[in-house]
Amino acid sequence: MNDPAGETAQSELSPPQHQPHAGELRALLDELRALEEGLPLAAREKLAPLLDAEKLSFATGVAPERITALLNGAQLDNWHAGAVDAAEGRQHSRLVFLRETRLKRPMTRRLSGRTPRPYTFGEIARGAEEEGAKISKQTVHYIFTEGRKPSAESLAGMERFFGVLPGFCSYTENEALVARLRPVVQQLRLLNRVAAATAHGVTRIAARSTEDLSNADERESILSALLDTGVLDDLDPQRDDQR
Structure with a gap:
């Protein structure tokens, strides 16, 4: 497998369990804002890497400026006004995005001083073929330069080559953001439960799913910040229902 696959965690964008709509994304963003505002400043600073717009x-x-605006409470309807939502246009723009962001890095020490560059169409074709797709250099050229629609097999092969899960290029913005932000909200819920339980003397808590264990470094740093501030010391004992 090519380098890009190693550079992008396969769990970055897990397929949604169902097709999310604007209302679901709005509810998720609202909950995220509420959870974030409920954190002490030290914990909010630890949360920042998980909500970095560039990442x-x-x-x-999704464009970083769009993500920043949505995280700051922008209305979804305003953002979607005039947006191109056609599946083919979305697939093409996402493929171009992958080629611009998943760059080829020098493989040897002799070439280490060279600047990373986009993969050539021939390299993409060969890489997709190594991932099980049958596609020619010329076809890749037409896909990227003329917007030709790739077959489902070719699209999935190029997605695997670039190190993202099949479906990345077909997600709507709502689906992509819901899939990425849902685990963050779940982690914040978990951290609140863990911190509250710890404040009441609970010493062992079992995670309910593998999603609870993702981004362990950030999770542990946020939890430590929560506990260090002492803001949980005066919690109402009636809230201690997560033991």
Whole structure:
């Protein structure tokens, strides 16, 4: 497998369990804002890497300025006004995005001083073929330069070559953001439960799913910040229902 596959975690954009709509994304963003505002400043600073617009953009294909605005409470309807939502246009723009962001890096020490560059159409074709797709250099050229629609097999092969899960290029913005932000909200919920339980003397808590264990470094740093501030010391004992 090519380098890009190693550079992008396969869990970055897990397929949604169902097709999310604007209302679901709005509810998720609202909950995220509420959870974030409920954190002490030290914990909010630890949360920042999980909500970095550039990182979220890299993982979803959504423009960072759009992500920043949505995280700051922008209305979804205003953002979607005039947006091109056709599946073919979305696939093409996402493929171009992958080629611009998943760059080929020098493989040897002798070439280490060279600047990373986009993969050539021939390299993409060969890489997609190594991932099980049958596609020619000329076809890749037409896909990227003329917007020709790739077959489902070719699209999935190019997605695997670039190191993202099949479906990345077909997600709507809502689907991509919901898939990426849902685990963050789940982690914040978990951290609140863990911190509250710890404040009441609970010493062992079992995670319910593998999603609870993702981004362990950030999770642990946020939890430590929560506990260090002492803001949980005066919690109402009636809230201690997560033991």
